[in-house]
Amino acid sequence: MTLSEEAYFDLETVVGPENISQEPAVLDSYCCHATNGGIPRQGLGVDIWWKRADAIVLPGSTKEVQQIVNICNHHGIKFKAHSTGQLPVGFAQSKTNVITIDLRRMNRIIEINEQFMYALIEPYVTQAELFIETIKHGMCPNMIDAGASISPLASVTSVLGNGDSSITRSMNARNPLAVEWVLPTGEILRLGSPNTPNAGWFSGDGPGPSLRGTMRGGLGLLGSRGIFTKVAMKLYPWHGPKKLVTGGHAPWWEVKEWPLSELVIFKWDDYKNEADALYLIGEAEIFDSLGRLSTTKFEATIAESKGEWASIRRWNIFGELFPKGGWFGQIISINQEHLDYCKSVLKRILDQTDGKIVKIEDINVPEGTKINNPEQFAWRCKQIYLQLMLFKDYTLKVCEMPMAGTFGPLPAMYYSNIDTCFKLISKYHIPIKSKYQKNGTILDDGPDGIWATIEENGHMMQFMNFTRIERKDPNADSKGLGEESMVKAFQDGYLPYTPMPPIERILLINKYQRKLNEKLNPYKTAERSSLLGQGGFSPGSGGGGMQKMIDRFLRGRPNKKENKGT
Amino acid sequence: MNLSKYEYEMENCFRCSHCKYIPWPVLKSKRFSQVCPSITRYNFHAYSASGKIEMALALHIGRLKEWTPGMLKILYTCTMCGACQISCYPNNFLTDVEGILETLRQKAVEDGVGPMPQHNAFTKSIKEKHNPYNEPHEDRSNWMPEGIEVKEKADLIYWVGCTSSYRRKEIAQATVKVLNKIGVDFMLLRDDEICCGSPVYNTGQKELAKKMAKDVVEKIRKSGAKKLLTACAGCYAMFKAKYPKLIDDIPFEITSLAEILDQKLQDGKLKFAKSVPMKVTYHDPCHMGRMSEYIPEWNGEWKLTGPHIYEHVPEKPVRLGLGGCYDPPRRVLEAIPGIEFVEMERIREYAWCCGAGAGCKSAFPDFALWAASERIEEAKATDAEILVSACPFCSTNLKDAIEQNHEKIRFYDIAEIVLMALESTSGGGETK
Numbered sequence: 001m002t003l004s005e006e007a008y009f010d011l012e013t014v015v016g017p018e019n020i021s022q023e024p025a026v027l028d029s030y031c032c033h034a035t036n037g038g039i040p041r042q043g044l045g046v047d048i049w050w051k052r053a054d055a056i057v058l059p060g061s062t063k064e065v066q067q068i069v070n071i072c073n074h075h076g077i078k079f080k081a082h083s084t085g086q087l088p089v090g091f092a093q094s095k096t097n098v099i100t101i102d103l104r105r106m107n108r109i110i111e112i113n114e115q116f117m118y119a120l121i122e123p124y125v126t127q128a129e130l131f132i133e134t135i136k137h138g139m140c141p142n143m144i145d146a147g148a149s150i151s152p153l154a155s156v157t158s159v160l161g162n163g164d165s166s167i168t169r170s171m172n173a174r175n176p177l178a179v180e181w182v183l184p185t186g187e188i189l190r191l192g193s194p195n196t197p198n199a200g201w202f203s204g205d206g207p208g209p210s211l212r213g214t215m216r217g218g219l220g221l222l223g224s225r226g227i228f229t230k231v232a233m234k235l236y237p238w239h240g241p242k243k244l245v246t247g248g249h250a251p252w253w254e255v256k257e258w259p260l261s262e263l264v265i266f267k268w269d270d271y272k273n274e275a276d277a278l279y280l281i282g283e284a285e286i287f288d289s290l291g292r293l294s295t296t297k298f299e300a301t302i303a304e305s306k307g308e309w310a311s312i313r314r315w316n317i318f319g320e321l322f323p324k325g326g327w328f329g330q331i332i333s334i335n336q337e338h339l340d341y342c343k344s345v346l347k348r349i350l351d352q353t354d355g356k357i358v359k360i361e362d363i364n365v366p367e368g369t370k371i372n373n374p375e376q377f378a379w380r381c382k383q384i385y386l387q388l389m390l391f392k393d394y395t396l397k398v399c400e401m402p403m404a405g406t407f408g409p410l411p412a413m414y415y416s417n418i419d420t421c422f423k424l425i426s427k428y429h430i431p432i433k434s435k436y437q438k439n440g441t442i443l444d445d446g447p448d449g450i451w452a453t454i455e456e457n458g459h460m461m462q463f464m465n466f467t468r469i470e471r472k473d474p475n476a477d478s479k480g481l482g483e484e485s486m487v488k489a490f491q492d493g494y495l496p497y498t499p500m501p502p503i504e505r506i507l508l509i510n511k512y513q514r515k516l517n518e519k520l521n522p523y524k525t526a527e528r529s530s531l532l533g534q535g536g537f538s539p540g541s542g543g544g545g546m547q548k549m550i551d552r553f554l555r556g557r558p559n560k561k562e563n564k565g566t
Numbered sequence: 567m568n569l570s571k572y573e574y575e576m577e578n579c580f581r582c583s584h585c586k587y588i589p590w591p592v593l594k595s596k597r598f599s600q601v602c603p604s605i606t607r608y609n610f611h612a613y614s615a616s617g618k619i620e621m622a623l624a625l626h627i628g629r630l631k632e633w634t635p636g637m638l639k640i641l642y643t644c645t646m647c648g649a650c651q652i653s654c655y656p657n658n659f660l661t662d663v664e665g666i667l668e669t670l671r672q673k674a675v676e677d678g679v680g681p682m683p684q685h686n687a688f689t690k691s692i693k694e695k696h697n698p699y700n701e702p703h704e705d706r707s708n709w710m711p712e713g714i715e716v717k718e719k720a721d722l723i724y725w726v727g728c729t730s731s732y733r734r735k736e737i738a739q740a741t742v743k744v745l746n747k748i749g750v751d752f753m754l755l756r757d758d759e760i761c762c763g764s765p766v767y768n769t770g771q772k773e774l775a776k777k778m779a780k781d782v783v784e785k786i787r788k789s790g791a792k793k794l795l796t797a798c799a800g801c802y803a804m805f806k807a808k809y810p811k812l813i814d815d816i817p818f819e820i821t822s823l824a825e826i827l828d829q830k831l832q833d834g835k836l837k838f839a840k841s842v843p844m845k846v847t848y849h850d851p852c853h854m855g856r857m858s859e860y861i862p863e864w865n866g867e868w869k870l871t872g873p874h875i876y877e878h879v880p881e882k883p884v885r886l887g888l889g890g891c892y893d894p895p896r897r898v899l900e901a902i903p904g905i906e907f908v909e910m911e912r913i914r915e916y917a918w919c920c921g922a923g924a925g926c927k928s929a930f931p932d933f934a935l936w937a938a939s940e941r942i943e944e945a946k947a948t949d950a951e952i953l954v955s956a957c958p959f960c961s962t963n964l965k966d967a968i969e970q971n972h973e974k975i976r977f978y979d980i981a982e983i984v985l986m987a988l989e990s991t992s993g994g995g996e997t998k
Contacts, residue, residue: 019609023636026610028624029617034580048577049629058609084583085611104609109596126587129596147657148590149583246592250886250915251656253591305659307881310871393590396582396657403578403660403876443874470874472574 083151142169201232282458615650647919671770727798799957803853828894841904851957856887887915938967
């Protein structure tokens, strides 16, 4: 603990004694995380503990955030802010002289503007809360697949932000409008229209300064460049009910379907047909939400206990049904004619591309557990995917169950056009995952665990291939898998979690980002993300594990001309 | 208590924050989205179930070397209401939140740092005077109104509970009047009744609670009762969900006034005669709802049962609140002529706790009142005139909040409302 008494006093003066803590148990609760840190390596196990901050501070307003940043600059303290804290990107990275700023007290939906279709929100509003409040106004945000509790502000300002609804509501990188941003210098910058008196928060590009590219770039910098305290997030039309009818009991809550909504599951037997069909589906604009299923996703979500999951895994019914994955879509229509039209267009596309509709009711569920009742089984499937489509409940179960900390590393996200994504799936993801499944270091749950979404009706696709590793298994080792999958991709000039420019371009971006960092973070008090690098996943801002891997690869690369890129 | 058996589970909290909110599928508004009073009031993650699990793990592995006053505050500003478990489980079936929190309290006691001084004070009173209020034991039956017919021997015994005996006498009085009016014979333990042990169990004093449970069950066994009725939610959960974990044989059934009334309504043997024209909402006491579900102790182990398959053997049961008493009080209220029944947003197994439980009212009274005030706000949002519940301890806390905040809304126990509906000009409810 290196925070000086004077610095603590200054911080306490701003937030009050109730909102600052150096209690060890409080500090520990901001540095323990089962996921991401929990990737096992053979013989070494896992470490779920991160670095401990010197203090946790809970500001209640933008003014307090600004004062905290000024104090940090004055005393030379590093800071890292986080919102709901689901990812450990907001955890402290430096060993000493660093504070964590938990934005939990800043949790207001300030405005839902029907005229300009945006919601003005603070950092700790969750996306489920935003969804339930905006549908009351006939609008909704893009819902990213990271779960109901995540912060939309964090998503739109700092991460790529994809989800099943991205097919119609884009990715969140493209959904921020005006932003309030406390720079690492302590200045408050409001991007776009709020700088003009009475203009409102409808635009991030003016009247006023437009710096959205600087703020977040294409991929997001995971909050490593200051603290976002308000964002106006773009909303889209919502044609479903303004109030959902819900019921049921844990662990299976029920959301009643409504008449003009249709959930459809379909699949192809080869990736070429699948890719062709996805372009057509995008062009046809028939789905409100669309997501790719994988066997491993199905198995985890349908189970209500680890024992039940183990039975389902052994049955492998989903592996048999979806050897090459499937897709789950929700059509939300404004009238019956539109609904019929969407369904008939889908049928035609499936006919053209050898696709098949899958009826969950037809699955032959083995005897032996309480889900062997076909009706109950089908109900569960439907509810899970309805709730996933709507407000992302069960998402964490998809990612982390039935063993936490195993959401990787092969799933490292790839993001490109549909053809390129399928090329990567066929060339790297399936063969590499199969190899590690065969040697027993990861769970053999089928090679295709691909979860994917389509952005803006087919312009782009984002995917990740789930792997599951039980760290109690003596063979558990995901490190080799991760490194091999990344190096193979590097060899063809691809990088995870990027639009995959050639590595040379990444290095140019790096220089640009470093220059920006020098200007925006002159005192170097804004902490880099604790996930991978200064810019988090983004290799562009350098300094982290990803950058080191790139550098290592480049040093050992035999022939630079082999890098092709897209 | 050893946290070892929870080690894998403690390591598997992935900080999704579901434990802070009601289950997302039943969310109605942002205003009433939170479910945990502790994190909602204190905001640091450590006050959430997830944060307390991390504290338990840090203690278990020696990362936190010793207890501090701050850690005890985090531990004991939890009302042990169980709501976090209900929200956590659908997304993380690896973690027995409730088991970890309960064990952590027991560890604090074993380590000699828990419970809080205020809890020690009521424990002393329980040991010496058989009630946590430091009241003379000989005054225990002073609540009894005149003119009540109590049988010397009956199949049903009315277990009054300490709070109704000493602090919320009107609930005990209304209960016996209702029983007389609907023609249900009952007996009482009178001065033989003692504290059921709920306050000591919920503050981590399991061994003392075990001893008390033995004494209580023996007294009831001697009375010959086949069924125990209690109008106290704390006692109800203790008898239904905790006693079976503490002692082997409980030779009587447990029921509540709401369940008896509901059964009579279902059987067509009760009809309320008097109109009670009120807009009413109902607060589910945690101990009548999710915490009254009995979950047997699990004595299995985690095993690798295949490559990368590590599971409970046998499967571990977890409390999901399904066995709580939710419908009977609602059906009773809805059966009363004139009552317009409206629901709050956080109900049944995801109800917001009033804030009084597990020692919070005594050790952290401001926090308890704050939590109750939040519930009052929620009740007011329904436009109800009356807030009804079925727990004398919730009653105390909610009434305190109403009084402190000068609210217009009124609180009644379900026994009092039913009594109003039975006390018609023709001399009571119609029973068959």
